[in-house]
Amino acid sequence: MISDITLGQFFPGESHLHKADPRTKIVGSIVYMAAIFCAKNVFAYLFMILFTAMLAMVGHIRIRLLWKSIKPLFFVLLIMSMINLFATKGTGEPLLSFWKITIYEEGIWRAVLVSVVRVVLLVMGSSLLLTYTTSPIQLTDGIETLLSPLKKIHVxxxxxxxxxxxxxxxxxxxxxxxxxxxxxxxxxxxxxxxxxxxxxxxxxxxxxxxxxxxxxxxxxxxxxxxxxRCYHGGEGRTKYRILKFTGVDVWIGLALLVALAAVIVINKFLPIGNVM
Amino acid sequence: MNKELITLRHVMFSYENDEGAHTEAALKDISFSVHEGEYIAIIGHNGSGKSTLAKLMNLILQPTEGELVIDGISITNAPLSDDTILQVRRKVGMVFQNPDNQLVATIVEEDVAFGPENLGLTSEEIALRVKSSLEMVGMTDYAGHAPHKLSGGQKQRVAIAGVLAMRPACIIFDESTAMLDPQGRKDILATMKRLHQEGMAIVHITHHMSEAIEAERILVVDDGVLVDDGTPEDVFRSPARICNFGLEVPQGADLVARLRQKGVKIEGDCLRADDCVREILAFLKGGTFR
Amino acid sequence: MKTLSLENVSYVYGKGTPFEKEALHGVKLSLPQGKIIGVIGHTGSGKSTLLEMLCGLLPPTEGRVLFDGADMYLSPKDAALEDMKKDGYSGSPFILSLFYHKYWKKAYALRLEEKQARRFQIGLVMQYPEYQLFDETVLSDICYGPKNMGLSEEEAQKRAKSAAALVGLRPELLQKSPFDLSGGEKRRVAIAGVLAMEPDVLVLDEPAAGLDPQGRKNIFDAIATYNQTTGATVILVSHSMEDLAKYCHQVVLMHDGTVVKTGSVEEIFSSSLNLQSYGLDKPQITYIAEQLIKAGIPLLGDLFTVEGVEKALLDYIKGGENK
Known part of the structure; x- marks a missing residue:
């Protein structure tokens, strides 16, 4: 039925990821994205893949669902990897060269890691942290609270x-x-x-x-x-669900920060197969 | 008789048209009172002014002339402060016709919490009220559901819970059963009865006569005039009169009235089917005609 | 006049998804032409699915819906194969399909044409049809259907005016905006918009929902008049047993996606059928009559309208006096 397509694709659940405060998840997803953008080599990407898989396990979200979130992006990914594949100039001998096209080893790495793995991880990670495990109303609450300092300048x-x-x-x-x-x-x-x-x-x-x-x-x-029902704007209005940080938030926040730190460390000390 | 909760004294109301001039009065010289814990039905054909009446009792509209007293607060056509309006709306809640147009949130319990949140209550108090209100309408199991997946009757029960959570003394149902299927209607009526038993004043605006007879008192509005005010038995005594107002009487009462016209002397009140059967049998077996 | 019938029709919503739900199951039904046929059943019994299917808006997942003897949802491919068989070709569908492009083209064009033509032969009034109003004036809104039929402006207006008169819209309303009318008037405009197409079959889903008693009576009277003057078949879904008992010739009882019984008003509302077990009530007057009969008062005749029971009781009383 057409009405079953509800926005947000929220999957209700009781996992730790579901229970976490939406603010943690909003800020967390920014940290997550930063970590992905920092990743420079194969090991860093491998680490982030493992980390994302762990997040999925914690959130009780099946791989099949994650796959579904990627599917519509197939053509975008294909085109992006093609561009990376053909446009990257390498330092070594070209692997393949015909007509006007030359392919270098770096091109393959970039095509796979930068365009495919990075985008896939970005989409999966933000779906996991935000849309899949956070109800739209929690998300709105989270955004409202995070932005509330702006009220002072009359936003x-x-x-x-x-x-x-x-x-x-x-x-x-x-x-x-x-x-x-x-x-x-x-x-x-x-x-x-x-x-x-x-x-x-x-x-x-x-x-x-x-x-x-x-x-x-x-x-x-x-x-x-x-x-x-006595609505008179936001003034003097209280909230039924008060957002509260709990132990789960500490854990999830720590995990994300550790992931970011780990990526930076890997970049620095395992500079094998750098692609950036 | 209990304390008066809502009193109308010679209330007149007319809508303003685009030029700011008053059109023909939608309500003319209406006076009556709703007492604490009373169960009233207001009937009238479409456009008779019964919905305007409801909107007055909830301060969506203010009287053009006359005085309205709600819980001791006098309301005339003078501008009101926001505090006064809020005070009145805490006392008198309203459930509308279309359940889709009164649910605010995407989750049932969040919606019920909307009113108390506006009142500035603490989170604990809100949680308590959400729980008890949902219990009262029998929707506890649906607390975490999305409203658009519920049936019409269930949505309407959620809307009632949302009003209950503000702990009003009176709830006005403005044709709240009109868009529901028979099962939904039965559920809402049962909820109204339960609330009435708990001491809540109920004002039910409807054009289903079978629903109106459940009330203790019926007001009939016709073209902005209060034409009748009495017990269901009094109001439905003369089907011809009711038909003149564009309404109808329940089939049983209609039958008895027709028979009486033909000279059959059936006594007693016959609004409900079982009363009707009993009275007809009493007449037939009473030997008055044999 | 054209007949409508269903052959072993089933319908499954969201086939292959976790939301899969069977709305109709093996429905066999033949609708007599020229009658007013009521469809009853509690919410979720499959009534609305059935209506949409009858109107060509929802193809069945199994079975056939026949209108005027032809399968309403026949695919162009099957139609082409049938045409080829008629022309004397024989063989497996695969072999035939190698040759059928010419037939396919013809069949496809024909199916489209038929589909469009059927829209006008079977008129649908949905629940709360006032939502469909859109045009500047009442008259042009009612003309929308007839104009889509390809009628001239003049002919469309003629039909619109007579449809408006049939539902009791005052002529001075025709030049007003439909959005300025009262709820009951909007409803009548919407129904007139369908009647103006002069369909052979008129399908209505709760046409009087939310109206006051007078408004309800006006709508049902208009429908009955349309049925009598044009001889069109009317299919009517309503929760009001009192209204159905008064206006219908035939009643179809649905429950859990199947047709439980089809019969006259007497047969459906008679004591032998326990309507309550299907989540439905009888007309109050029938309940009263049955209780009286149970108490030993022999009542005869029409026990489904107030007039009928009144007559039966008066007859009984007179009979007693004559003894």
């Missing part, structure tokens, strides 16, 4: 967070409604799939207009309902 942090929550809440509702309106107009003989661009765009009007109208209706009704 409407609370309002942004509330807008995000409501958007997340209404995505499934609006998808369902779009589906319904399209069916109704099809039954009245609407044809969305033939004709040129302009004709098709015109054919969509009978779907878009009702969708706008009902979105406004939703928004107005929801605003009234929120006011009836």
């Amino acid at each position: 409407p942090v609370h309002e942004f967070a509330m807008m995000m929550t409501i958007a997340l809440r209404f995505i499934p509702t609006l998808i369902e409604e779009t589906d319904k309106i399209m069916k109704a107009q099809k039954a009245r003989g609407a044809d969305f799939s033939s004709g040129g661009l302009i004709k098709r765009a015109k054919a969509l009007l009978p779907v878009l207009i009702p969708l706008f109208v009902s979105s406004f209706q939703h928004a107005m009704d929801l605003a009234t309902a929120m006011e009836c």
Whole structure:
């Protein structure tokens, strides 16, 4: 069913990664990315692969799910590795040379490590830390709290967070409604799939207009309902779930920092097969 | 009679059109009171003004003329402070028609917590209220679910829990059953009854007569005028009158009224099916016609 | 007039995913033409899936849906193979497929044409159809369907006006914006938009949901009038047993994705069938009549409407007086 495509691809669970504070995971994923970008050689990448696998184990996320997050990127990866493969100039003898193309050993390493492994790790790591194990609402909470110092310079942090929550809440509702309106107009003989661009765009009007109208209706009704539940902005508002750091956060934070340090150490003391 | 919770004194209301002029009055000279712990149904056809009435009781609208007293706070057409509005809304909660348009959060318990969060309660107190409110509507098992995966009736129960968590003295149901299937409707009615037994005042706006008869008292609104105010038995005594207001009576009551018109002297009140059967049998077996 | 029937139809949502759910299972159903047919069943019994399938919006995962004797969801490939057999070709589908590109092209074009034509022969009014309104005026919104049929502006307006009259829309509303109307009026505009296509089969999902008693009566009366004047088949889903008992000729009872029983109002609401076990109630008046019969009052005739029971009781009382 179309409404099952909920945003965020959150997989509820009870793992340590799920229990960790969203702030830890947001900052943690930045540390993780830094570690990946620091990695300069095969061993550093190998280490990060192992580390990511460990994260997946801690988060009870199966490899198959991780694979799914990579699949749509297949062509991007292919093109990026091709460019790296052909455009890298090496220092040694070319491995292969025909027509205008020469391939060096460095080119192969770069194609595999920099374009494929790095991007795959970046996507997997941030999915693991953020979308897969953190519910959208926790994520919003985390961002709101992290950004709350900005309130002092009058950035409407609370309002942004509330807008995000409501958007997340209404995505499934609006998808369902779009589906319904399209069916109704099809039954009245609407044809969305033939004709040129302009004709098709015109054919969509009978779907878009009702969708706008009902979105406004939703928004107005929801605003009234929120006011009836005493909503009056972020001031004087408390939180049901107070974000709290626990032992898990210490462990996850430490692990990520250690990973970053390890990558730097490997870069320095095992300078074999440097690719950067 | 319990203390008066909401009192309307000669309330008139008219909407403003785009030019700022008042259109024809949606409510004309309405006076009545809702007492603590009372169970009232308000019926009327679409556009009769019953929803406007609900919006007044929750300060979504303010009376154009007349006075509204909610929990001792007097409200006229003078501007109100935010504090007053909040104070009233803590006392009087509202459940709307479309369950989709009143759930804010992506998780059930977070949604129930929305009201208490706005009241500035401590996290512990909110947790307590979320738990007890969900229990009250029988949705504890769904605390961690996403609202869009629930049925209409379940969503509406979550909405009720969200209002309950603010601990109001009265809940207004503005056609809250209109979009539900029969099972959902039964669940919401059962919830209303339970809340009423716990001492909550209930105002149920509906055009399902079978639901209205569950109330202790029925108000009938027709074209902005309060035309009837009494027990279900009184209000439904004359089906012809009710039909004039664009409404209908339950089938059993209709049958008995028709028979009475034909000279069959059935006594007693016949709003519910079983009462109807009993009264007809009493008449037939009573030998009054043999 | 055209008949609709289902042959061993099944439907599975999300086949092959963890969300797999069977919505219909082995449904056999033949819908008599020119009748008002009610479909009842609790939420999740498969009613909505059935409706969408009847309207050509949802192909069954198994079985066939026949409209006017033809399979509504026949694939162009199968259609081409059938055509070839008619032309005297024989052989395995594989061998035939090597030659069938000419047939395929023809079959594909024909299927598209049929599909579009069927949209207008089978009209669908979805739940809360007022969501489908979009045009500037009520009149042009009602004209949307007829114009998609390829009718001239003049003809479309003529049809729109008569459909608007049928559902009881006052003529002065036709030039207004549909978004300025009341809820009940919007509903009527939406229904008129489908009636204006003059479908042979009219399918409605809870057309009166959320309306007050007067509004409900108006809608059902309009539907009954359409059925009587055009002889169209009407398929009607409603939770209101009272309304169904009053307006339907036939009732289809669904439960857990299957058709439990098809029959007249009498057969479905009679005491022998325990509707409660399917999560449904009887009309209140039928319940009252049954209780009276149980208590030894022999009531005869139509026990499904207030008028019917009133007559039965009066007859009984008169019978007593004459003794």
